[in-house]
Amino acid sequence: xxxxxxxxxxxxxxxxxxxxxxxxxxxxxxxxxxxxxxxxxxxxxxxxxxxxxxxxxxxxxxxxxxxxxxxxxxxxxxx
Numbered sequence: 001x002x003x004x005x006x007x008x009x010x011x012x013x014x015x016x017x018x019x020x021x022x023x024x025x026x027x028x029x030x031x032x033x034x035x036x037x038x039x040x041x042x043x044x045x046x047x048x049x050x051x052x053x054x055x056x057x058x059x060x061x062x063x064x065x066x067x068x069x070x071x072x073x074x075x076x077x078x079x
Contacts, residue, residue: 002063005033007055008076015076016047022072029061 010016023030023041030041034056039046041058050056055078060069070077 001061002066004060004062004066006058006060006070006073006077007079008058008073009055009078010047010052010076016044016052019073019076020044020047023069025072026062026065026069028065028069031059031061033057033059 008019010019020042032039032041032047032050034050034054037050039050041047058073060066062069
């Protein structure tokens with residue numbers, strides 16, 4: 001299975017909620033990596049345990065849907 005990593009910013013509670021709503025539409029696995037912590041990106045509680053003031057790496061595990069996933073998370077991706 002392919003994995004793609006992007007940097008995202010979830011620096012507000014509203015952003016976290018809308019981000020989780022977007023990615024739970026997909027069956028794929030999503031991991032957030034912050035320092036040595038890896039958490040399920042579909043877990044709101046998990047996300048709130050991270051330092052949200054900094055960009056976070058999002059690992060997307062998908063063979064298909066990648067274009068749709070990238071479109072869905074576009075508002076959170078930082079270059």
